[in-house]
Amino acid sequence: MWSGFPLFPEEASTLAAKVDMLYLFLVGVTLLFSLGIAAVLIAFAIKYRRRSEADRPAEIHGSLLLELAWSVVPFFIVVAMFVWGATLFFSMNRPPDNAIDIQVVGKRWMWKLQHMTGQREINELHVPAGRPVRLTLTSEDVIHSFFVPAFRMKKDAVPGRYNVAWFEATRPGRYHLFCAEYCGTQHSRMIGWIVVMEPADFQTWLQGGPAPTSPVEAGQKLFSELNCATCHRPDSQGRGPVLDGVAGSTVRLANGETVTADEGYLRESILVPAAKVTDGYQPIMPTYQGQVSEEAVLQLIAYIQSLKGPGGAAGAGSK
Amino acid sequence: MSAASETRQLPREHYLNAEYGWRSWLFTIDHKRIAILYLASITVAFFIGGAYATAIRLELVTPPGDLVLSESYNKLFTMHGIYMIFFFLIPSIPATLGNFLIPLMIGAKDLAFPRINLLSWYLYVIGLLFVLYSTAHGGLDTGWTFYTPYSTQFSHTAVNSAAVGIFIAGFSSILTGLNFIVTIHKMRAPGLTWFRLPLFVWAHYATSIIQILGTPVVAVTILLVALERIFHFGFFDPNRGGDPILFQHLFWFYSHPAVYIMILPSMGVVSELVTCFSRKKVFGYNFIAASSLAIAVIGFLVWGHHMFITGQSVYAGMVFSALSFLVAIPSAIKVFNWTATLYRGSVSWQTPMLYAFGFIGLFTIGGLTGLFLATLGMDVHVTDTYFVVAHFHYIMVGGAIMGYLGGLHYWWPKITGRLYQEWWARVSAVLIFAGFNLTFLPQFVLGYLGMPRRYHYYPDEFQVLNVMSSAGASILAIGYVLPMIYLAWSMRYGAIASSNPFDATGLEWRTPSPPPTHNFPGTPVVEEEVYDYASPRKEALLV
Amino acid sequence: MSSGGSHHVVSVWAYLGVFLALMAFTGITVWAAGQDFGVYNTAVAVGIAVAKATMVVLIFMHVKWGTKLTQLFVVAGVVFLLILIAITMSDYISRPWPIMQ
Amino acid sequence: MSEAHSTPLQHHFTSLEQQKDAATLGMWAFLVQEVLFFGGMFTAYTVYRNQHYSVFEACSHHLDWKLGAFNTAVLIGSSLTMALAVHAAALGKGRAAALWLAATIGLGSIFLGVKVVEYHEKWEHQLIPGLRWGPAEEVGPALHLSGADVDRAQLYFSLYFGMTGLHALHMIIGIPILAWLAWRAWAGHFTTEYSTPVEMTGLYWHFVDIVWIFLFPLLYLIGHH
């Protein structure tokens, strides 16, 4: 149990060292002010301790200069904290474009993970070192939170919506995965491991085991099983819009607004089509809520995202 | 203290012996007696909460959950949080010391609405009974934050009765705040202008603003949770298009300002202590007074800092982070002014001052670690870990409770007419300070190492720090039990106090200890400036 | 000088006037619901409600003749309600915004 | 915040003036609290209306705006009678005040009666979320909604019942107080010096009216009618 006396968790992602730098800065400010105030307090308390019951110290009202000084100095310090923290936070929320995608579904009390190449894992995630990994998180029941201390990374998995997070592991090894948002009885058992591998080892790992179906393939299969293709045909003859190139494009809605076709929009289009009706179409698409699991929705989305439009991403929907 | 106290006598008639029998207590409308009722009831809540804390720390001595089941552990921290926050810390200073002292400090006979004051105590008790009922039915396991959809759809524990209890207790808090606001506006003695008010009163004024503006929102939010549970209405149900994060917005709109309900009164106490035991006018009176109001108002704009990783918009997160930093400035102003007050003072090391020292040190650490959490890129790593647990215990146990105990000791002679034993009081204060740091300092490290909060099982490598924390908690427990004993003892056997044992300024020290039912012989007229420590003390107003 | 305007006896006609105006505005809201102002539909409906509420507060509730303190309380209530709604909505509105840089 | 007392001046106040000022301020503080209390629900309403506008619109069309408008008129009327009661009481005209209070009670009861009719209609159409919510095949066509939007309609109706229910509860609490005041007014307890309870209750009643002034367009008149 006693393995040294660490003050920091391992640094195993590109952001970990940056977070630790910020941490050290904050610890420095804290030590400076708390020790400083304690020292002054103790010094005054000793130096000016009451020597006789008859002591009558002279009155000092205050000093505008001092008041200004100790408002303005902390102000500049917190501005520094804010800027530094916000910058880091933005980079935490902006996954690099070349990231590998992993789908994460939290369910009491386990983590279900799927690679775009099809491998499914539970409570254990294999990733290569040196490649950014982008997580799309959701939950089937309550709120969970995906927490990897060694990566200084954490994001809630919220039912009914998708959150995105990313990390880039730097060193091979096994790192704790915790559920950090309280989710009921076995919250503290909803733990697992992130296994970071050398890229070559990761490729071998991917190849091992029976050939899995990738989410895109699974999505394609679902697409035909659920008869989506009866309406969504690639030749624009169907009753629904062509889905090639929809993902990521800007869609005009019947009510005149426009939306970006991100995961949230695609999910809603599948589960609750009537909520945002594409311009030029009737709200005839049936709802699939309750008929497809969270994972299946993610697979359908992956499939739709894989459909490249004519020339990348054409403005879809409004034909 | 001195030989004089042996020959001294209690006043012949005072609020405690004006009437006898249980009716004289349960139907009293005297703010001082209501304060005593509150004192008794929040002490009960504190020890219930403390018993839960004891169980938590015992369980966490070992990594596997071997003492209780996970179901039970989850109830332990939930009940701990609920009793401590809603039934101990929120009413602690306002309903006891505030209730007792505000009319005395402003030279009034009572609060503006004495009956509503009593009503607020009854609401508190009824709320407490509901939560006790819930406890008897096994308690609840939602965490004190009641996050949906867990609390609405998945928890099969006694949530409803506790929700009703908190709803009711919320109105108790609202009515206390309402009473204080009106009292401070309308009942001040002639000559007592706003800038002659003790800082304790300013702090309570700011607190009351939060109670009135914030509490109703949490009340209605808890009500929505209860409706969703009982009638299966769907306010936050993702399957019906509801948003669980909306719950968090509504919850924290109150619960962040509520942390200032818990700390502002304590800051008010510390302002009184620092000036009295330095025997010198507080440094920067206007700034301390104004910073209380600033904290109360800005405190309403920062709630989203509890939601940085929920999927709240990053832009909203940015605004909330910036505003959270802003609220630190008025707190800093207070700390610096208290420290400066000691400069060239005549500093006495009596027990209340020891608590004030403790407060300043621990609140500073707690507050500065709050800045870690307000820093966006930092919070991502430490949110929902023991770092947060350590942060808020530093402020609430190290800060708010230190202030509460300091104030309780300071005004104890006024409340009971008797002195406690200084030696024991100092020993306990030191024990509490030491035990506290041993309990919660390791938790900062634990949190940064990544130990999530609300964890029943934890990985082996976290054990050393957890054992340290549990060891500290046992010292802390002794430290908290001691004052119970010697304060209770002093009520009967303590030396008799004079009307102003600490040589302090302020109207409350110019009426006998304990004060008569109507506080003052007539309406006092105030001519001197506040904290006029340089002039000789004014003599007592005789009854 | 006292709050609540107890010393200012408002004439009955003022009350009647406000009553009639409130009725008229109720009619206007219903009428406006039948019109299409595009994106302003909600603004129109809420605007009329605010106008009505203001009349009630000022005249029926005597705030017009009340102390500054009473007026401050009213404003504070409204302002904090707006803070609650506006800041919460700011989260929802800015969620889809792309992340800078 | 009116404290009943046989002798109007309570021991801890120095003058009736001070007592009345305190009561007024207390009542306003209480109303500020009420604003935020309803505010929680209004926030939820604003968020969801924005997210699910079409659903809210469809559901709103299901409500009978004529009943809503009628009730608005009734409640405004009751506000007038309440103002007149306060006026009469302040002039020491106890009997007149009692009659106006009675009129207020009457109008308030009509309002509640209409609400009962409306709630009953929801019950019949199985539009009460959780408690009595019809199968999607029935509710959907009734609201002109389909698919998961039918589930989302529950959000609207949860808010509808939450908000109007809380509002009605305030009226149900108000009416007995009005009755008690009417009795006191009739018995001549109020004078030109002292009519604070009537005035305070008046503030409360007007506040309840204001809540409805917002609820009516927000719940009954969403979108094009």
Ligand code: HEA
């Ligand atoms: C009395 C209670 C109290 C008080 C006063 C505070 C005060 C502060 N809190 Fe704390 N907080 C809690 C109780 C409290 N908190 C609780 C209970 C939780 C957890 C709830 C839960 O999830 O269960 C929490 C959680 C919490 C979080 C969310 C953490 C998370 O879940 O991820 C954040 C984030 O910003 C935060 C920030 C702050 C800040 C910035 C202050 C500031 O007000 C502090 C200001 C004070 C100072 C800064 C110190 C004095 C200043 C100086 C000595 C001078 C030097 C100053 C500078 C250099 C600026 N708190």
Ligand code: HEA
């Ligand atoms: C006012 C608020 C307050 C106070 C005073 C305390 C006091 C203490 N808390 Fe508190 N704590 C909270 C508010 C508070 N806490 C909140 C809000 C949470 C979050 C809950 C949640 O996650 O939902 C929390 C969570 C929390 C945790 C985290 C649990 C988890 O996340 O799994 C821990 C763990 O150490 C802890 C420990 C302690 C300790 C050791 C004390 C000590 O200071 C207590 C010392 C007092 C005593 C020990 C009492 C002495 C009495 C006796 C010894 C008699 C005992 C009788 C019997 C045993 C029969 N608390």
Ligand code: CUA
């Ligand atoms: Cu899942 Cu905690």
Ligand SMILES: [Cu+2]
């Ligand atoms: Cu906070």
